[in-house]
Structure formats: C-alpha cells, structure tokens
Amino acid sequence: SYVLTQPPSVSVAPGKTARITCGGNNIGSNSVHWYQQKPGQAPVLVIYYGTDRPSGIPERFSGSNSGNTATLTISRVEAGDEADYYCQVWDTTSASYVFGTGTKVTVL
Amino acid sequence: EVQLVQSGAEVKKPGESLKISCKVSGYSFTTYSIGWVRQMPGKGLEWMGIIDPGDSDTRYSPSFQGQVTISADKSVSTAYVQWSSLKASDTAMYYCARHVYGSSSNWFDSWGQGTLVTVSS
Numbered sequence: 163s164y165v166l167t168q169p170p171s172v173s174v175a176p177g178k179t180a181r182i183t184c185g186g187n188n189i190g191s192n193s194v195h196w197y198q199q200k201p202g203q204a205p206v207l208v209i210y211y212g213t214d215r216p217s218g219i220p221e222r223f224s225g226s227n228s229g230n231t232a233t234l235t236i237s238r239v240e241a242g243d244e245a246d247y248y249c250q251v252w253d254t255t256s257a258s259y260v261f262g263t264g265t266k267v268t269v270l
Numbered sequence: 271e272v273q274l275v276q277s278g279a280e281v282k283k284p285g286e287s288l289k290i291s292c293k294v295s296g297y298s299f300t301t302y303s304i305g306w307v308r309q310m311p312g313k314g315l316e317w318m319g320i321i322d323p324g325d326s327d328t329r330y331s332p333s334f335q336g337q338v339t340i341s342a343d344k345s346v347s348t349a350y351v352q353w354s355s356l357k358a359s360d361t362a363m364y365y366c367a368r369h370v371y372g373s374s375s376n377w378f379d380s381w382g383q384g385t386l387v388t389v390s391s
Contacts, residue, residue: 163332192375193372193374193375195375195377197315197378199315204365204381204382204383204384205307205315205365205367205378205381206381207377207378207379207380210370210372210377210379211372211375216379248314248315250315250377250378251375252375252376252377256332257329258317258329258331258332259305259317259320259331259376259378260317261307261314261315261316261317262314263314264314264315
C-alpha cells in the first residue's frame with residue numbers, strides 16, 4: 163500500500179516560515195491535500211489539489227509538490243497555526259484514502 | 271452552510287454493539303459520498319471507508335473490512351457506522367466527512383465534530 167511519511171514535529175518562531183514535508187514514492191504525480199487539526203478539534207481542509215485554498219483559509223498557507231516530496235508552507239506563522247497537519251492522497255490503485263503520519267507544528 | 275453533526279460520546283463494554291451517526295444539512299445528501307475516519311488516542315488519521323448515499327455503494331479500507339458496517343438513510347440524511355461486537359481497541363474518536371470527487375483526486379472538504387467511543391470493561 164502507498165505510504166506517506168511526515169516529520170513528527172516542526173518548530174517555528176512567530177512571523178517566520180514553516181515548511182511541512184510529505185514524502186511518498188513519486189508523489190509529484192499525485193494531487194496532495196492538507197488538513198489542519200487543532201487540539202480537541204476536527205480536521206480542517208487547508209489545501210486541496212496541491213495548491214488550492216478553500217474559502218476562508220489565509221493566503222499564508224500554500225502547497226507545492228514535486229518528485230517524491232510535497233510541501234505545505236505556512237508563511238508569517240502565528241500562534242493560532244499551532245496544530246497537527248496531515249497530508250492525504252487518493253490512491254487510485256486501491257481506490258482508497260491514504261493519510262500521512264502527521265506533523266505537529268509548535269510555535270515557539 | 272454545510273454541516274455534519276455526529277451523535278454523542280459513547281461508553282460501551284467489550285462485546286457490545288454500537289451504531290453512531292452523522293446527520294448532514296446544507297446540501298443534498300445524495301450528491302456527495304460520506305467517509306469515516308478513525309483517530310485512536312494520540313494517533314493519526316485512518317480512513318475506514320466511504321458510502322455513496324445515493325445507491326448505498328460502500329467501499330472499505332482493507333483494515334476495516336469486516337470490522338465495521340457503514341450505511342446511510344436518505345430519508346433522514348444520515349450516515350452511520352456500526353460495530354456488532356466492540357473491542358477495547360475500538361476506543362477512538364470517529365469522524366465523518368464529506369467526500370469530494372475531483373477530476374483526478376478525492377478529498378474531504380467538511381468534517382463532523384467527531385464521536386468519542388470508549389470501550390472498557
């Protein structure tokens with residue numbers, strides 16, 4: 163089955179840029195979606211189709227994808243961005259959702 | 271406004287049965303599939319399966335095939351997941367989410383608030 167690997171944690175100072183990676187075999191050929199999950203809350207979609215933002219998601223959130231790595235970038239990080247972030251692809255081979263292992267973003 | 275409202279927390283004993291629900295509003299229930307996602311304590315997201323409420327066509331993750339049953343009732347715009355015999359390892363938060371079919375991929379664009387299931391003797 164397809165595996166998506168994320169770093170367990172990323173720390174960033176307020177106002178700086180956080181980059182969260184999602185590794186998978188030739189992931190650049192897939193569309194990657196990203197979710198934010200704050201403590202005690204349900205996940206929220208922040209990026210779909212790799213680069214698109216749903217209504218209400220700040221422009222500070224952006225995505226990229228190439229080769230074996232997809233990246234979620236959070237610019238001008240705020241304290242409210244502290245959360246777990248998950249990448250996700252749709253595995254067409256098995257017709258199933260695959261979630262990444264998740265990354266905890268800590269704002270210093 | 272799209273809303274997915276899940277049933278309340280449950281505390282059950284091993285071996286008991288359970289059915290939790292996800293009632294949707296703000297859109298036509300049969301237009302989008304509904305998925306279920308498990309999150310065990312302190313762990314990540316695991317996809318369980320999806321159901322097309324229009325025809326009740328259901329697809330399960332291999333990890334959950336035979337362990338749960340996903341269903342839907344169009345008359346009340348509600349999706350369900352049920353267990354016939356709970357185990358302690360079923361203790362988790364369960365989320366429903368609206369499944370979007372894209373041209374080349376699929377994702378969940380709206381989520382329920384979650385239902386906490388605790389299985390303990």
